[in-house]
Amino acid sequence: MTTVASFNVKYIQYLSPSGELVGDSVPDIAKNFDHIKSLYETMVMTRVFDAKAISLQRTGKLGTYASSLGHEAVHVGIGSAMQYEDVFAPSYREYGVQLVRGVKMSEILLYWGGDERGSNFSGPPHDFAWCVPIATQNTHAAGAALAFKLRKEARCTVSVIGDGGSSKGDFLEAINAASAFKLPMVFVIINNGWAISVPRKKQSSGQTLAQKGIAGGLPSIQVDGNDLLAVHHEIKKALDKARNGEGATVIEAITYRLGDHTTADDASRYRPDEEVENAKRFEPILRIRQYLMDNNQWSVQQENQLMDKCALRVEQAVKEYQSASKLPVTDMFDYMYAELPHDLAEQRAFALSLEDNTVNGGEK
């Protein structure tokens, strides 16, 4: 009986919940306060935006919306570690990544407002759009990574998946592809404790979710997903490795979904309040602000200014969203194919004719 392979999963945290540097080493970013401040601002912006989006939904001005409350560090950490030419494959709530990458808040609102134009966003044009069928984005990221590898481009892909989604076969197949083709990519498992009403422990009895990467022999680690420094640093390290031809990494970022799953969900049906209350003590914004303040890099005044700025920008975004031009009915035909097939042209004409009717059957 010989041991033919050994593995372990490490947990990485640089910033404690109370904002102190902990651990064996200090990551570069920890001393780059300007950078941290700008990321902090994006984290706060994301949160202010998020609250606004929820209230828009509550007042009937937005469709179902998936909140990112509590995920700000992992999202902004990912976004800030990536380069523009890299490709991001989101699921549906990683606004923090996207804001860093240039997607506009008004575009996010358009999307959740039931308008495809939101996905034709101002972020990198090569980035993937929001992806509702869980885990399918991971294989897209693998395909994009293979494209880069074949073309010998120094680009990487980053895809995310939830704790729930980490059970789905195509996520696991994507890990396997990354292993088989040695792809330049990083998988981030955003473990926020819940997949709608199903808690993490019901997804698997494995000690960690990171270990799913071991299936393919990929380096697999856990990070504190509420620790901006840890997320940023570890993703960046993994991206450097990937860009360097050393293959993919799986990173489980442990965070917590502080809100409902989406605005269509009511977490009080299945989740104890105490758990949420407790989780708030570990949330990501508090600690990074504390770290900045402890290092005399942030003041109450700056905080107030920031809050004003966020409120203003979010208001602007809402205005932009609300003043979007009317979607013509023809839009549902015009992007089906590069060229409109004959039978569809007929249907398009019919749909358009209904628009002209005074009694508008399509409108109702």
Next chain:
Amino acid sequence: MTTVASFNVKYIQYLSPSGELVGDSVPDIAKNFDHIKSLYETMVMTRVFDAKAISLQRTGKLGTYASSLGHEAVHVGIGSAMQYEDVFAPSYREYGVQLVRGVKMSEILLYWGGDERGSNFSGPPHDFAWCVPIATQNTHAAGAALAFKLRKEARCTVSVIGDGGSSKGDFLEAINAASAFKLPMVFVIINNGWAISVPRKKQSSGQTLAQKGIAGGLPSIQVDGNDLLAVHHEIKKALDKARNGEGATVIEAITYRLGDHTTADDASRYRPDEEVENAKRFEPILRIRQYLMDNNQWSVQQENQLMDKCALRVEQAVKEYQSASKLPVTDMFDYMYAELPHDLAEQRAFALSLEDNTVNGGEK
């Protein structure tokens, strides 16, 4: 940076290629020569059957056939470790398991002869039929295991998968299900080096395939799949554990596909002869016979008798197969639903009417 989880994969072999007991311990079965002899006989029977099936195919008396040449130890090892009330979920070439469990050779021939009646076999009626869509059988096994667990029956399931199939998402989802529900089951990855023309190393860069079980935190080991004693012993141990409520195990059995993928394949297009020649030195039948002989449990005379017996039995099976009654055309309708729906009854009548025609359009 703390280590939160550690894993390793052990390799287990009891019988060396030259038939000597090796390793730290001796498994029970090693001293039970009567049992070994009976399993040895089944291994040989499987091989004789296999050669016959190939020659039937070559002479147009059978359809495409998937050979089990070289897999006899792992197949018979699995079959002999299971209990009747357990459920086996095969893929398409594990005849050794099935012969132990009572499936008839004539039924195997019927199946590959294009006759569904082969799957209505004499093995345990609860066993699954051959399963062509790779890896789908693993989730069936998980479902059956959950059924047993819910009904508090002391039964287990065993499913197999190939090295190729181990890349497929539903296999990985089944492992995850076994982890999440703590199911009484054993996954055997039969790594025979090849998935048609794709070698094991192209499936994944992971050191082992066993480590796919680590994704779900399942105990995961490698065994020498050409070592009957190791396969039997480790599967039995895993089944005992499972039956005892201790959950599932993943076992990678390393063997080698000595023949073509199926009779429709020509491995010489992609596989070097030397590799096959080399592999023959490690094949499973030689070594277990050597072990029996070295322990004065087997003689040349017995071997000759066995060969005669196998030839006879296989001939009988072929006769049974060839004398199967003609499949009525109505068979394709009569098992579609418990009760024949109205529209199908009409189509059935029509198909039957064509049979009665002198010019038989359906027959051609």
Next chain:
Amino acid sequence: MSNITMVEAVSLALSHELENDKDVVVLGEDVGINGGVFRATSGLAQKFGENRVIDTPLAEAMIAGMTVGMATQGLKPVAEAQFLGFIFPMFEQIVCHAARMRNRTRGRLTCPLVIRAPFGGGIHAPEHHSESIESMFAHTPGLRVVIPSSPTRAYGLLLAAIRDPDPVLFLEPKRIYRLNKEEVIDDGEELPLDMCFELREGNDITLVTWGSMVKETLEAADQLATQGISAEVIDVATVSPLDMDTILESVKKTGRCVIIQEAVQHCSVGSEIAAGLADKGLYSLIAPVKRVSGYDVIMPLFKLEKKYMPSVERILMAVNKIMEVS
């Protein structure tokens, strides 16, 4: 005996069978304590426990495959696909195994399972939550595809689906989950899985529909009545196997037919019905068979979804067009 919505009727049927048949097991994502995202399994986990109403990991292929495995071993699993748009990973299991197990093994193993899925548009849901792809399944021999359109029919058809010895895909038009209430008696009486329901008698035209479009179709029939046109309305309900005879019988009487469905038109259930008429009903037809369907486009996000879906207006246009013919 109470006035309940269609989604409550689904719960009621599930509860009835969980109570009366110990082999029935409900499973899926969020079907447990949460009671399903539409509350179709509300209260069941609390009432029957975690061994009867099972939250699964998020993996549809696994859910379907385990459902097949459980069904072959004597259970009667009722799995939920959270939305029909997420059923694709289940396809391999449904088409290659559930639908084929009986035939493959000549009856040795069977798959008495149900897969439920809410479907259809009109509730401002996100992408992939609103499609109607019943025809993909209807094209699969060995499978029953059932679509209720009222609380009573949901209750009776779901009971029948669970008790049926073969696999049933049970598609629940979620736009009408809470449309209206009906008195549903929890008497365990099932409805037949091989018959259309005639919802309204008429002589001038036959309107054939199913699922959520029953609503618009009945509304159209009401309006037609005020024009003096008497429309027969048929709720297909079991789109596979299909009871074509009832439709043919009706068209024999009326000579005209409009088929109304939410799904895209190309190669759909509506196509099959029209094809059946073009063959066996041709001599009854006074006028072309019209289909009022979703356009052959991707179901748009919700800003345009209403314009995608067949409306009363569009039904009336189609009817009036062929009423002109005589």
Next chain:
Amino acid sequence: MSNITMVEAVSLALSHELENDKDVVVLGEDVGINGGVFRATSGLAQKFGENRVIDTPLAEAMIAGMTVGMATQGLKPVAEAQFLGFIFPMFEQIVCHAARMRNRTRGRLTCPLVIRAPFGGGIHAPEHHSESIESMFAHTPGLRVVIPSSPTRAYGLLLAAIRDPDPVLFLEPKRIYRLNKEEVIDDGEELPLDMCFELREGNDITLVTWGSMVKETLEAADQLATQGISAEVIDVATVSPLDMDTILESVKKTGRCVIIQEAVQHCSVGSEIAAGLADKGLYSLIAPVKRVSGYDVIMPLFKLEKKYMPSVERILMAVNKIMEVS
């Protein structure tokens, strides 16, 4: 310029595009050194190297998903599903992503990909190797579904499919892979993806078919000619989007139509064509529209497969039945 079979024409087209467009990449199980289980990619890995012709792990969802990923990033991947029966794990990617990417992103990301799959029965293959499920894909808006039926058409249509800026499912009827040889000039000329091919002119009846059934249909037409019946034969070839106009035009002339397909009948491409006739062609029809299809059963293992498949005999029976009508 040489006489080649249909499967060789597939190779030739792949080779042509690999040669002429550096963005074309071929991938799938066993497509590399083995040249595909039907030799459709024979010699390509050797000629273009492992970076252009890629053996993948055995995981169809991954193959499809990576193909989508590659296509969005500027490559033109041509993936192989080893058999259409193993395409099910690709469904989610094909339906939810490949077909939707352009529309979802308003053209920002597109999916110029091809998924090739051999399909159909009649070659004594094992279970799941013989089904014809083109209609499931034809029901999916945003996807093109193309089925060649001769070496020439395989070459020209595959070139067009690879060059098309949208996703194409290219289904190869494997029973006729080596049926006959045709002279195919490797001139890079593509054939249109939006037109039926009229294979034979006739006045008395229109026979509409595609894929492997073109063979039996042409045979039937020959036999009908000896009976004095002049049959027009249309090879649909692009089953989605469908060129219904050519079919309507033909039926306008002949007044009669039989549709021949290998697939099961319920909710099939044949249903769509018949439905189109029941609507827009009704006034041309002298006789019922007949469909000669596979029965609505699971494709049997090969002992019975011939009895499942439409035969010349069955085509003639259907034709003669409606020729009686006048």
